[in-house]
Amino acid sequence: MKGGQDRIDRLLDKNATEQLAKVDWDRLTDDISARLDHARRTEPMPSRRPVVVKIAARAAAAAAVIFVIIAFRIRESSDMRVHRGSPAAEVVDKKGAVSFQIKDASGRVLAMVQDGRTDKGAVKCDVEIIDRNGDLGADSSRAAWIIISAPKRTFVDNGYNREEADLMCLL
Amino acid sequence: MSGHHKNGTSDVERLVDASRAGDRCAFDDLVRLYQRRATHLAVRLLGNVDDATEVVQQAFVTAYLKIGKLREAKRFESWLLKIVTNLAIDHRETARHRSGTIEAADCEGKRYGSPVENQIKTELEDAIQRAILKLSAKEAKAISLFGFEDLSHKEVGKIMGCSVGTARWYVFRARRKLSVLLKDYL
Numbered sequence: 085m086k087g088g089q090d091r092i093d094r095l096l097d098k099n100a101t102e103q104l105a106k107v108d109w110d111r112l113t114d115d116i117s118a119r120l121d122h123a124r125r126t127e128p129m130p131s132r133r134p135v136v137v138k139i140a141a142r143a144a145a146a147a148a149v150i151f152v153i154i155a156f157r158i159r160e161s162s163d164m165r166v167h168r169g170s171p172a173a174e175v176v177d178k179k180g181a182v183s184f185q186i187k188d189a190s191g192r193v194l195a196m197v198q199d200g201r202t203d204k205g206a207v208k209c210d211v212e213i214i215d216r217n218g219d220l221g222a223d224s225s226r227a228a229w230i231i232i233s234a235p236k237r238t239f240v241d242n243g244y245n246r247e248e249a250d251l252m253c254l255l
Numbered sequence: 256m257s258g259h260h261k262n263g264t265s266d267v268e269r270l271v272d273a274s275r276a277g278d279r280c281a282f283d284d285l286v287r288l289y290q291r292r293a294t295h296l297a298v299r300l301l302g303n304v305d306d307a308t309e310v311v312q313q314a315f316v317t318a319y320l321k322i323g324k325l326r327e328a329k330r331f332e333s334w335l336l337k338i339v340t341n342l343a344i345d346h347r348e349t350a351r352h353r354s355g356t357i358e359a360a361d362c363e364g365k366r367y368g369s370p371v372e373n374q375i376k377t378e379l380e381d382a383i384q385r386a387i388l389k390l391s392a393k394e395a396k397a398i399s400l401f402g403f404e405d406l407s408h409k410e411v412g413k414i415m416g417c418s419v420g421t422a423r424w425y426v427f428r429a430r431r432k433l434s435v436l437l438k439d440y441l
Contacts, residue, residue, distance in 0.1 A: 095383065095441065096299065100295060100298050100299050116290065118310050126388060
């Protein structure tokens with residue numbers, strides 16, 4: 085068996101050697117160069133953003149999605165009603181976390197997610213509820229998309245400042 | 256690869272750093288340094304020089320576009336060879352699915368050989384190419400890396416991301432299959 089293995093190895097070596105002997109290396113170099121020229125024209129070189137920024141952005145995106153899902157679950161599980169166009173949103177920044185409240189026109193809290201720690205500050209945001217299927221009826225508890233936007237870019241130093249800024253942008 | 260050894264690691268690192276900074280001439284130097292080694296590996300994985308040179312061209316374009324993601328310049332060679340391996344495996348899988356044989360790959364002709372050489376594609380070359388395509392991807396990768404500049408089972412396992420025993424097993428199975436498929440030429 086060992087002899088058979090050696091013969092296979094020799095056969096593959098011989099084939100590789102013979103195949104490589106056929107290559108016109110200068111021509112291959114030119115062809116690669118032409119492809120690189122084409123690639124440079126058609127595809128932008130990737131940016132070299134630090135990995136930490138990319139990780140932070142992805143974490144912020146995931147946090148934002150979870151955040152909105154939690155907010156809607158709380159809203160849907162309660163008997164509170166959100167009237168179209170009337171609510172306001174308040175994003176409360178805390179050290180290491182962001183809390184979120186939706187209030188009606190009278191200031192009543194309709195939904196809230198927070199981690200229980202002391203508030204350090206608040207950012208007022210505008211909220212718009214988009215009904216995909218026309219006006220909400222008497223039962224206004226069905227799901228709808230919301231847009232929450234801060235009047236200006238806010239950057240809070242919470243020890244993870246980039247994540248909070250990114251989260252605000254994503255929201 | 257004599258060019259690589261002659262130039263030394265520090266020169267390669269300098270070229271990689273310059274390439275990352277957008278110096279196209281530096282990357283051309285890297286192409287000249289590594290194209291033979293890359294083609295050698297691709298030939299072992301694919302069995303023929305035409306598919307191999309195609310894969311090598313793709314590999315250098317990929318490396319050029321992604322060189323900013325390479326964290327350690329000194330790892331350029333292993334990074335490039337990994338790109339070659341992955342592209343070659345993709346290429347052979349496409350060829351296998353396309354026809355189950357290598358005829359389709361042969362249609363393009365031997366671009367990189369001389370006209371006379373192109374006409375003389377030996378029966379043995381054809382048989383080897385067919386046999387390599389009948390190996391599984393892991394078997395082809397293992398036997399190619401093992402035969403490529405005498406890498407050890409341990410090094411093959413490291414590149415393939417498996418244990419030494421598993422790498423040894425893939426090499427053994429590949430040899431056994433090739434022994435059967437190429438018995439008329441042994």
